[in-house]
Amino acid sequence: MKVRVRFAPSPTGFLHIGGARTALFNWLYARHTGGAFILRIEDTDTARNTGPAVEVILNGLRWLGLDWDEGPLTSDPAGPSKGERGPYFQSQRRAIYQRHVERLLARGLAYEDDGAIKFRMTREPVEIEDLIVGRVRRELTDREAQDPDFILVRSDGQPVFHLVNVVDDLEMGITHVIRGEDHLSNTAKHLALFRALGAEPPRYAHIPLILNPDGSKMSKRDVGASLTTYMEEAYLPEALVNYLVLLGWSPKEDRELFTVAELIERFDLSRVQRHNARFDLTKLQWMNGEYLRALPPERFDALALQTLRRAGLDPDRFPPAYVRAALDTCRGKLRTLTELPAYGGFYFTGVTGYDAGAAAKHFTPENRPRLQRLRDALTRVESFDAAALEACLKTTAAELGVKPAVLVHPVRLACTGRSSGPSLYHLMEVLGRKETLARLDAALQTIPASAGSPASP
Numbered sequence: 001m002k003v004r005v006r007f008a009p010s011p012t013g014f015l016h017i018g019g020a021r022t023a024l025f026n027w028l029y030a031r032h033t034g035g036a037f038i039l040r041i042e043d044t045d046t047a048r049n050t051g052p053a054v055e056v057i058l059n060g061l062r063w064l065g066l067d068w069d070e071g072p073l074t075s076d077p078a079g080p081s082k083g084e085r086g087p088y089f090q091s092q093r094r095a096i097y098q099r100h101v102e103r104l105l106a107r108g109l110a111y112e113d114d115g116a117i118k119f120r121m122t123r124e125p126v127e128i129e130d131l132i133v134g135r136v137r138r139e140l141t142d143r144e145a146q147d148p149d150f151i152l153v154r155s156d157g158q159p160v161f162h163l164v165n166v167v168d169d170l171e172m173g174i175t176h177v178i179r180g181e182d183h184l185s186n187t188a189k190h191l192a193l194f195r196a197l198g199a200e201p202p203r204y205a206h207i208p209l210i211l212n213p214d215g216s217k218m219s220k221r222d223v224g225a226s227l228t229t230y231m232e233e234a235y236l237p238e239a240l241v242n243y244l245v246l247l248g249w250s251p252k253e254d255r256e257l258f259t260v261a262e263l264i265e266r267f268d269l270s271r272v273q274r275h276n277a278r279f280d281l282t283k284l285q286w287m288n289g290e291y292l293r294a295l296p297p298e299r300f301d302a303l304a305l306q307t308l309r310r311a312g313l314d315p316d317r318f319p320p321a322y323v324r325a326a327l328d329t330c331r332g333k334l335r336t337l338t339e340l341p342a343y344g345g346f347y348f349t350g351v352t353g354y355d356a357g358a359a360a361k362h363f364t365p366e367n368r369p370r371l372q373r374l375r376d377a378l379t380r381v382e383s384f385d386a387a388a389l390e391a392c393l394k395t396t397a398a399e400l401g402v403k404p405a406v407l408v409h410p411v412r413l414a415c416t417g418r419s420s421g422p423s424l425y426h427l428m429e430v431l432g433r434k435e436t437l438a439r440l441d442a443a444l445q446t447i448p449a450s451a452g453s454p455a456s457p
Ligand code: GLU
Pocket: 007, 008, 009, 010, 042, 165, 177, 178, 179, 180, 183
């Protein structure tokens, strides 16, 4: 039997990281088994059904690369989502729900009560065979023991979640319902409805929740909860996919970095973990850094330029070879692209100020003549490349009887305004002799000649 799974979000205007992971697990399972991945927007709660809220979900899935199958053709075949199908909207499927309700009514499995339609729920405990959670026996709560029946259609004609969720899973031939564990408590109702509709229920697989680092449940307001944040902060989608899949699934291999193709090959429900997963932003950032490092240079450069422009820098003023060389010294040093403007912005802005703490420490009267000496030595370096610059700095330090670090720190500060950044010799090479000397001269101007008195012009 061909696997058919679905992601069934409600359009709340927000795609939670847990929802994104649910979508990913469904997608991977479909791709792994050669099945179908269906996208269904659960928008019967019409008050919340807005176009932009749906777009947030679609854009998030597109960004992650989770393409969905089937569904009606989209209205704009030439638009950005050209040729894309679906999704299904529950708000457009009222007639289908109505038909099933009438069948239940006709067979006495549902009844009218105060204008609403209620389901005649089983009075027996329900056994759930969950693919992840295992066997769960759902006893009736005290309240349910009194009256386990529940509403299918409200008195205003609005079908409720349990009904539309089950009818659609039935109509769409869903074979596996992979969803968050918060829905385990609904599953007894869903199984009973399936049986009442005369259908074999799908297999259920409830995946553990994503918790905050402190173990509390991750809500909408928590840091990192919204997928949009990662899109805005220019994370790499492939890094987020890799990170998310490990939140609750384990490949049982001694490594953590997997391409999407490798994930598709390996993903299976049997290795979804039972326990809740804790969200760890530091690990995600590390992983993103690994993916940044491994990017082909052209893609890294394109993303880096976008990030710099967005930060208000103007890298396009500079010769392409300069930009490429500058970005080359940053690649592999960043965890996220948003770190780039602070890390390598000095290539494109000049030095706009000196880190105050570092200046107090390194722009000292004793260092002034040392820096001056290095400046003069730099005018004589034949080829202004990293190896020659390193040799020049080390020789000068030896002549001065100081450790290289005594020069390295003030020179870095002079060239970049900061106390950390790309490899010093490489960044000087990229800046070139003229610019490096100009930056050293500008710094020398600000260094006091002797304790207390500012440099004479
Ligand atoms: N609309 C439900 C949700 O967003 C779907 C639950 C399910 O996957 O069955 O939680």
